[in-house]
Amino acid sequence: MSEAPSVFSRIVSGEIPTTLLAETDRVIAFADIAPQAPVHLLVVPKTAEYRDVVELAAGDPSLLAEVVEVASSLAKEHTGGEFRLVFNTGESAGQTVFHVHAHVLGGSLQEGTLGGA
Numbered sequence: 001m002s003e004a005p006s007v008f009s010r011i012v013s014g015e016i017p018t019t020l021l022a023e024t025d026r027v028i029a030f031a032d033i034a035p036q037a038p039v040h041l042l043v044v045p046k047t048a049e050y051r052d053v054v055e056l057a058a059g060d061p062s063l064l065a066e067v068v069e070v071a072s073s074l075a076k077e078h079t080g081g082e083f084r085l086v087f088n089t090g091e092s093a094g095q096t097v098f099h100v101h102a103h104v105l106g107g108s109l110q111e112g113t114l115g116g117a
């Protein structure tokens, strides 16, 4: 039995409306609905094939590179080019949506703020 489409697949298909901040043939980007930093964007491959960044890196490294490229260009636009790129991988690491995505965080982030419990 196939799994129900993830919230990100429903955004990719247009079922859930979102303001896109960037789009390529294979990737979309939009603001996180519950921001955890002054700038908190998500970069999401359109394909639902990969649950997390480990699967993506193994299955399609060029798509992972494209995610990073889109993150970088968004950061140039929204945070002056400096950013934190986070891929939560697994439930105990905070992953809630099992459709690979990168969090682009920026805007006066402090050293020593990674890994909050």
Ligand code: 5GP
Pocket (backbone or CB within 6 Å): 007, 016, 018, 030, 031, 032, 033, 034, 035, 087, 088, 094, 095, 096, 097, 098
């Ligand atoms: P994860 O916890 O899997 O690393 O990240 C999932 C992220 O998706 C969370 O930061 C959450 O706020 C965000 N999110 C969940 N549902 C929606 C939605 O419908 N729209 C947007 N823009 N973000 C969402």
